Amino acid sequence: MFCDVALPVPLDQAFTYAVDGVTPVVGARVLVPFSGQRLMGVVLRVHEDAPTDGFEIKPVQQVLDDAALLPDELMKLAQWIASYYVAPLGEVLRGMLPLAAEVKRHFVYSIAEAGRKVLYEGAAKGSSRRSKLSPEEQNREYAVLNYLEGGEQAKMSALRSATGANKSLLEGMVRKKWLTREAVAEERDARRLEKVAVLVTDARLPKLNENQTAILAELAAVGGRMRIRDLRQTLPAVPESTLGTLVKRGLVKIEEVAENFHMGGVGAHGKKHAHEHALNEAQMEALGTIAAAMTKGGFAPHLLYGVTGSGKTTVYFAAMQRALEAGKSALLLVPEIGLTPAMTGQMVAAFGSEVALLHSQLTPDERAEQWHRIRRGEARIVVGTRSAVFAPMVNLGLIIVDEEHDSSYKQEETPRYHGRDVAVMRAKFNDATVVLGSATPSLESWANAEKGRYVRVEMRQRVADRPLPAVELVDMRMEFKETGQEQIFSRRLIEETQATLDRGEQAIILLNRRGYSFVVMCRSCGDKVECENCAISMTYHKPVSGNDAIAQPGQRLECHYCGFRRGVPKVCPKCGSEHLYFLGAGSQQGEERLQEIFPAARIGRMDRDTVRGRSDMERLLSRLHAGEINLLVGTQMIAKGHDIHGVTLVGVVGADFALGLPDFRAAERVFQLLTQVSGRAGRGDLRGKVLVQTYHPDHYAIQFASQHDYPGFVGKEMNYRRWMHYPPNAVLANVVIQSERLEEATGWSSTLGRWFQQTRLDKVRVLGPAAAPIVRLKRIYRYHFVLKAEQRQALGTTLRAMLAFAETQGIPRRSLVVDVDPVHLM
Numbered sequence: 001m002f003c004d005v006a007l008p009v010p011l012d013q014a015f016t017y018a019v020d021g022v023t024p025v026v027g028a029r030v031l032v033p034f035s036g037q038r039l040m041g042v043v044l045r046v047h048e049d050a051p052t053d054g055f056e057i058k059p060v061q062q063v064l065d066d067a068a069l070l071p072d073e074l075m076k077l078a079q080w081i082a083s084y085y086v087a088p089l090g091e092v093l094r095g096m097l098p099l100a101a102e103v104k105r106h107f108v109y110s111i112a113e114a115g116r117k118v119l120y121e122g123a124a125k126g127s128s129r130r131s132k133l134s135p136e137e138q139n140r141e142y143a144v145l146n147y148l149e150g151g152e153q154a155k156m157s158a159l160r161s162a163t164g165a166n167k168s169l170l171e172g173m174v175r176k177k178w179l180t181r182e183a184v185a186e187e188r189d190a191r192r193l194e195k196v197a198v199l200v201t202d203a204r205l206p207k208l209n210e211n212q213t214a215i216l217a218e219l220a221a222v223g224g225r226m227r228i229r230d231l232r233q234t235l236p237a238v239p240e241s242t243l244g245t246l247v248k249r250g251l252v253k254i255e256e257v258a259e260n261f262h263m264g265g266v267g268a269h270g271k272k273h274a275h276e277h278a279l280n281e282a283q284m285e286a287l288g289t290i291a292a293a294m295t296k297g298g299f300a301p302h303l304l305y306g307v308t309g310s311g312k313t314t315v316y317f318a319a320m321q322r323a324l325e326a327g328k329s330a331l332l333l334v335p336e337i338g339l340t341p342a343m344t345g346q347m348v349a350a351f352g353s354e355v356a357l358l359h360s361q362l363t364p365d366e367r368a369e370q371w372h373r374i375r376r377g378e379a380r381i382v383v384g385t386r387s388a389v390f391a392p393m394v395n396l397g398l399i400i401v402d403e404e405h406d407s408s409y410k411q412e413e414t415p416r417y418h419g420r421d422v423a424v425m426r427a428k429f430n431d432a433t434v435v436l437g438s439a440t441p442s443l444e445s446w447a448n449a450e451k452g453r454y455v456r457v458e459m460r461q462r463v464a465d466r467p468l469p470a471v472e473l474v475d476m477r478m479e480f481k482e483t484g485q486e487q488i489f490s491r492r493l494i495e496e497t498q499a500t501l502d503r504g505e506q507a508i509i510l511l512n513r514r515g516y517s518f519v520v521m522c523r524s525c526g527d528k529v530e531c532e533n534c535a536i537s538m539t540y541h542k543p544v545s546g547n548d549a550i551a552q553p554g555q556r557l558e559c560h561y562c563g564f565r566r567g568v569p570k571v572c573p574k575c576g577s578e579h580l581y582f583l584g585a586g587s588q589q590g591e592e593r594l595q596e597i598f599p600a601a602r603i604g605r606m607d608r609d610t611v612r613g614r615s616d617m618e619r620l621l622s623r624l625h626a627g628e629i630n631l632l633v634g635t636q637m638i639a640k641g642h643d644i645h646g647v648t649l650v651g652v653v654g655a656d657f658a659l660g661l662p663d664f665r666a667a668e669r670v671f672q673l674l675t676q677v678s679g680r681a682g683r684g685d686l687r688g689k690v691l692v693q694t695y696h697p698d699h700y701a702i703q704f705a706s707q708h709d710y711p712g713f714v715g716k717e718m719n720y721r722r723w724m725h726y727p728p729n730a731v732l733a734n735v736v737i738q739s740e741r742l743e744e745a746t747g748w749s750s751t752l753g754r755w756f757q758q759t760r761l762d763k764v765r766v767l768g769p770a771a772a773p774i775v776r777l778k779r780i781y782r783y784h785f786v787l788k789a790e791q792r793q794a795l796g797t798t799l800r801a802m803l804a805f806a807e808t809q810g811i812p813r814r815s816l817v818v819d820v821d822p823v824h825l826m
């Protein structure tokens with residue numbers, strides 16, 4: 001017997017192994033030898049066709065599962081992804097099965113019927129059976145059978161110490177069917193209890209030392225409760241005994257809660273949770289359409305276009321509730337859990353222990369645990385990021401993709417799939433309803449709705465008749481003319497911010513670059529200080545006391561692509577001139593300037609330097625909700641779905657520079673960012689206002705965004721895409737040729753270029769080879785081709801033919817990155 005196994009290697013084929021011992025079933029995991037390593041793969045086929053090509057066939061080392069691990073529809077989905085994204089199936093499956101941690105799991109043995117028989121016969125007649133084994137080994141086998149006779153299962157380690165049996169002896173007994181073997185994960189209870197520190201609110205505050213104050217302040221900042229684990233991480237300098245002291249003094253109590261459910265407090269802040277609202281008319285109508293599709297059953301894709309603050313979360317919740325009532329499970333995908341803790345908080349508040357959270361901060365063990373919980377049907381609501389689209393849901397009825405336009409749904413490594421599009425296919429294989437929600441749908445999804453492939457559901461008004469904020473454009477060219485100097489903040493923005501703070505309201509300002517200055521330039525030669533590993537300008541970070549973002553003293557320049565750091569050079573590295581100057585304001589500089597302009601303001605900053613993990617985000621948001629921060633500056637993180645009712649002013653600084661990037665999606669991205677960040681204003685009782693500083697006040701992306709006119713923008717942008725044959729009016733693939741050696745990258749590019757020219761390509765246009773916009777990244781040189789086609793099939797055929805040709809030329813598969821439906825062409 002043989003089996004074909006998909007392995008996580010960059011080769012588009014399955015590998016054949018001999019079955020030695022237990023025959024695995026299709027869909028089970030096996031461990032096999034592969035070029036000196038032991039790899040985990042998934043069995044695709046079991047057969048008796050001995051390979052004829054003369055290769056040595058190695059045996060399967062271990063079968064890890066008795067039954068198929070992936071349900072049929074996930075196997076189909078994996079095959080679809082492998083074919084659509086031209087990715088090796090084994091690599092797709094590896095992403096689907098986040099169970100690598102389990103390979104370390106142990107086996108338990110128990111005695112089988114045949115074993116008992118041998119044991120009893122042996123006792124009656126003495127061990128006279130003929131065997132290849134030595135007498136010692138035969139004795140050991142009897143010792144093992146004796147040990148297991150009581151019927152208990154035993155680990156290999158226990159058997160070894162009790163009887164001296166080794167693994168090959170035990171495996172031999174399994175082959176003779178004397179023993180049965182079972183692999184068990186070190187499964188810990190998925191609902192492990194976790195200790196949470198809770199602030200005792202009405203306690204009177206006695207005299208406290210600094211450490212005690214630090215803990216109380218931290219707890220107060222996050223809404224009164226926090227996992228002890230997180231508390232230790234946030235305050236590493238505070239000794240563990242301090243918390244104990246606070247408990248003894250009645251200022252803090254410790255509660256044990258099921259893991260993942262400590263976040264109940266987040267999202268509350270005096271506001272109602274999504275499930276506590278009575279649905280308004282638009283929400284009822286949206287729910288009606290979605291619920292009807294679920295009742296009818298079958299694949300039903302929807303696009304929910306709902307403006308910012310229209311209450312999409314409430315509709316999601318209600319639809320998920322309906323799924324549960326119908327005995328089905330529901331999956332909610334979000335771009336990044338850490339950035340929108342309130343969304344998860346609301347789902348946990350509504351569905352309690354039915355919820356499983358899947359996100360990138362889980363350890364491999366935790367991920368495996370959640371996976372099994374879902375597979376057993378214990379968690380029927382799953383909330384997670386991109387890869388949660390592969391959650392092994394039981395009886396899946398509904399998939400929701402929140403902020404479906406968000407580019408973090410695209411995986412930027414093999415397999416380069418788009419979580420939103422995979423969600424739609426998954427719904428198709430599962431006969432489920434799928435809802436893509438956004439205030440700024442991607443052009444792809446909008447086009448699908450226009451063509452009637454998706455049902456479009458609209459919510460064009462904010463809840464409670466709240467108006468969308470008025471948007472005012474500030475022409476920065478005029479500002480420069482009138483003031484004669486280049487300033488980060490315009491006079492209008494300063495004036496409006498002051499007025500907002502004076503009224504006791506909150507303002508947020510978007511400055512979409514982190515760091516202090518994003519370019520260090522030489523006045524003499526005009527060159528910028530670049531990273532040693534990448535063709536990228538380095539960003540200057542100003543030293544702040546206690547800022548560990550900068551690893552070494554003096555290393556103030558950082559590459560935001562590879563993390564490389566260096567000191568600020570005294571002279572220009574290229575020409576030796578001393579005249580280096582700093583250009584371009586990032587969020588750190590923005591914060592500093594704002595503090596100078598508004599000395600009384602309580603300023604907070606939200607960017608990758610201040611928000612490392614979920615607890616940082618939760619803390620910042622709590623401070624905002626509580627009004628402790630009244631002026632927030634930050635990168636596009638501030639634009640992500642936050643619902644802070646006190647914010648009445650949003651300022652946008654320098655967001656339009658992105659219009660100039662060499663990417664056909666530039667206008668779409670700027671429109672989305674402006675609309676989303678504007679959407680943070682006026683979500684409470686008071687009307688919001690937005691000020692957008694721009695050098696391109698007449699650009700259509702800026703114009704339509706300022707009028708909240710999504711359909712207008714899409715109409716115009718769709719014409720441009722049609723005219724230029726860009727998605728969604730064509731299909732695209734980006735092929736990047738990469739090597740650490742420049743000659744190799746250019747050589748392979750021209751080899752492929754010639755092939756593209758000679759091969760009469762049917763209905764595929766090839767642009768390139770050209771240097772990629774970022775020609776060197778992490779020490780790797782990058783050249784690329786962009787392939788455009790009218791039909792997806794033609795594109796796939798060409799890509800496969802190209803890979804086959806590349807193989808004949810000895811171009812390693814790893815050096816060829818194939819990106820189908822690329823989100824970035826950088």
Ligand SMILES: Nc1ncnc2c1ncn2[C@@H]1O[C@H](COP(=O)(O)OP(=O)(O)OP(=O)(O)O)[C@@H](O)[C@H]1O
Nearest residue numbers: 277278279280308309310311312313314463641679
């Ligand atoms: N039926 C309702 N009545 C009153 N308030 C509601 C109702 N539904 C939702 N809300 C409130 O409206 C606010 C906006 O809702 P939500 O955050 O779901 O908007 P959204 O559509 O997701 O917006 P965005 O796209 O900006 O994230 C929230 O404070 C929510 O509690």
Ligand SMILES: [Zn+2]
Nearest residue numbers: 531534559562
């Ligand atoms: Zn770099």
